[in-house]
Amino acid sequence: ADMPAKAKTCVGCHGVDGNSVVPNFPKLAGQHAQYLEKALKDFRDGFRKDATMQAFAKNLSDKEIKELADYYASQKAK
Amino acid sequence: ADMPAKAKTCVGCHGVDGNSVVPNFPKLAGQHAQYLEKALKDFRDGFRKDATMQAFAKNLSDKEIKELADYYASQKAK
Numbered sequence: 001a002d003m004p005a006k007a008k009t010c011v012g013c014h015g016v017d018g019n020s021v022v023p024n025f026p027k028l029a030g031q032h033a034q035y036l037e038k039a040l041k042d043f044r045d046g047f048r049k050d051a052t053m054q055a056f057a058k059n060l061s062d063k064e065i066k067e068l069a070d071y072y073a074s075q076k077a078k
Numbered sequence: 079a080d081m082p083a084k085a086k087t088c089v090g091c092h093g094v095d096g097n098s099v100v101p102n103f104p105k106l107a108g109q110h111a112q113y114l115e116k117a118l119k120d121f122r123d124g125f126r127k128d129a130t131m132q133a134f135a136k137n138l139s140d141k142e143i144k145e146l147a148d149y150y151a152s153q154k155a156k
Contacts, residue, residue, distance in 0.1 A: 020110070023110040023111070023112035023113065024110070024112050024113055024116065025110075025113070026109060026110060026113045027108065027109055027110060027113075027155075029155075030105065030155055030156075031104060031105055032098070032100075032101040032102070032103070032104060032105060033101070034101035034102050035101065035102055035103070035104045035105075038102065047127065048126065048127070049125065049126070077105075077107075077108055077155035077156075078108075078155075
C-alpha cells in the first residue's frame with residue numbers, strides 16, 4: 001500500500017516505514033492491520049490513553065484509520 | 079534471550095516466537111523491549127485496559143516483565 005497523506009504525522013515517532021528507532025515508540029511495520037486499526041480507534045475514541053496518540057487520532061476517519069493500518073501492516077519489519 | 083517460564087502463557091495468543099498469526103493479537107517479535115515492558119506494566123497496573131492482558135499481567139514481577147519484554151524483543155519479526 002502506498003503512504004497515505006495522514007502518515008506524515010506518524011513518521012516523526014514511528015519512522016517512515018514504521019520501523020521506529022526510538023525504543024518507547026512501538027514499531028508498526030508488519031504489525032497486524034486489524035490490531036493497528038483497533039489501537040487507532042481506541043485512541044481516537046478514548047478507550048486507550050496516551051496524550052500524544054489521542055491528539056493525533058482525534059480527527060481520523062474510519063477510512064483514514066484503515067489506510068494507515070494497512071500501510072504500516074504492509075511495511076517490512078526490520 | 080531464551081524463553082522465560084512465564085512466556086508459556088503468552089504463546090497461545092502471541093505465538094511461540096511472538097509472530098502471532100491471529101490478526102487481533104499483536105505481533106511481539108522484534109518489538110522494542112522498552113515498549114513491551116511499558117505495555118505489560120500498564121496492563122498490570124491498570125493503566126491500560128484489556129481483560130485478558132490484565133488478568134495475565136496481574137501477578138508478574140518487574141523482573142519477569144523485563145525478561146518477557148527482552149525475550150520477545152530478541153525474536154525475529156516475520
